[in-house]
Amino acid sequence: MAKRNRSIRRENTTATEVAPRQPCPCGSGKRYKACHGAPGGGNDVYVARPFEGLPSECDIVAMRELVPAATAPLTVKTAGDRLVQLCTLLPMAAPAMSRESGQVWLGLQVQHNFGDPSRDLAAVLAKALESEPGIVGLTESPGQGPRLQDLVSGTSLDVTVHDGFDFWLADVDDTSGTEAALEQANQASTPTARLTSVDAAYWTDVGTKEHLRWVMPEPEDQLLDALARLHSAGQDVIAPGARLVGMFRAHGLLAPVWDLPLGTGAEALEEPAAAFAKDLAEALADTSDLTTEQRAARSGLANRQVTIR
Structure with missing residues (x-):
């Protein structure tokens, strides 16, 4: 039961919350509970979503x-x-x-x-x-x-x-x-390109493979639900051979990351990314309860997050 409870707490930690034992997002190297998570901790107020309201x-x-x-x-x-x-x-x-x-x-x-x-x-x-x-x-x-x-x-x-x-x-x-x-x-x-068909999606070639990294503005809980719906339906394959491998969490936002086969390039992602954006919008609008399969997909996605800041 203890393991299950810890798992639930991890899954329910949103981009505006930091678990006590996680590294403090301020970059101090300390655990959150010993830095900005402590009463009066940190030298300055930590802002979870500092760029909210700025253009783009x-x-x-x-x-x-x-x-x-x-x-x-x-x-x-x-x-x-x-x-x-x-x-x-x-x-x-x-x-x-x-x-x-x-x-x-x-x-x-x-x-x-x-x-x-x-x-x-x-x-x-x-x-x-x-x-x-x-x-x-x-x-x-x-x-x-x-x-x-x-x-x-x-x-x-x-x-x-x-x-x-x-x-x-x-x-x-x-x-x-x-x-x-x-x-x-x-x-x-590393070679990088910004897609033109959608906002804030960047293709990059790191030598051994290519990635698509797409910063999204939606609140984490709603975005995870929507991505889980698409994943369980097989609708998150952004290009042939591509795979949604996880996501970054940075400054209060999530950035899903796809691994791409070498040779994919940015141009080949334009139409699939636009189609995925439409599917994602529909999934975000769906407020029905997740199925058992979708909940399992959500848990897997939540466990494949890396907090940058």
Whole structure:
């Protein structure tokens, strides 16, 4: 009975909840019960879904956790006519850069985490807009300042996926001395493409196999129910030979992951992904009780989750 109860608790842990013995999503390396899950624990308030309300929330989560090299311009109310660009990764994992061209670049893949990535981004953006050209970072918690949602307008982001990090030099005339660092970064980058038929779905080739990683906005419980319905009906095969192998949990959202046969490519996924999105919408609208087979499928999916943050 004890094992069964532990299993039930794991299955019922949603993206806005963290089990006491799981790693704290703040990235401290401590268990949740000894960090932000403790009374008064953690140095800052942990926000489970920090990018909610931002344009293209799912793409932002993908850029922060899953995509090697991508950019998207941001419309920032306080930036005047200066270009502000959201980037997956900047040189030396910099939080932000004030560029000689006058542009401001914000990095999503950074080393620090003060509990609310959206507030961190807003704080470093404000610093970068006032700084001389160079790297801008955070050395301490930004406190209770504005969040990125307070500064950004618009309803969607225009995400561009790059083959590597040559975009680091897009507004630079003199590139001498940067070749080695750029080559090293490019070697670590994997081929990636964003599907155009659906939102926030990214194909990638990691060498030994290909994957489709698709960040979805629906609440975890409803999404797991819908995926279980499709899985038990054999409707979750996104392409011939593909297999839904699990999902990532990041920043309050789930990202189902399919393994794909080598040679599939991104283009072959466009129509099947659009068809799957329609099937998923129908499954999400189905509020009937799960069958025994569907409950078993749901349990299997819930046990194949990896929490990133």
